[in-house]
Amino acid sequence: MFDENDLINSPLTQKYTSNGKTVEICIYRMPDTGWTLEVVDQYNNSTVWDGEFETDQQALDCFFREIQQDGIEAMIGSAPGTYLH
Template sequence: MMYDENDLIYSPLQQKYTAEGKTVEVCIYRMPDTGWTLEVVDQYNNSTVWDGEFDTDQEAFDLFLEEVGAEGIEAMIGPEPGSSVH
């Protein structure tokens, strides 16, 4: 069966998350027959999607919190548009 984005199921855990004065959008969603996907979108619209699927939306959110705790929210934010990255 083919699905499109209208079939996406969004987690109630999806939210804007702010730490250290920076905000990212935590997106947790799935299709009807799949596991949960974790995606983080920064203020420059850079998107980071984790490999693999999560059994629960809580697992996905917990991993996001772990990553922020370990690496800081700065690690979730990509380059500003127009900046040169080497």
């Protein structure tokens, strides 16, 4: 059984800024699993992709495809205390 101390962080984990907005790209895995892609915005909202990636580079490439297609705004959630109706 593994715990968070076994988490392997990719060296490709980084911050990305576009149009004055910054997100953190987190790429990680547990031993014997594929890579997980998670994006955390400035409000600490987290988006995690379903499924795993074979390589950390594939995860990073997926992030950049999403940014190119939808823009960084698609990665930014609501500010704390803001509710959508």
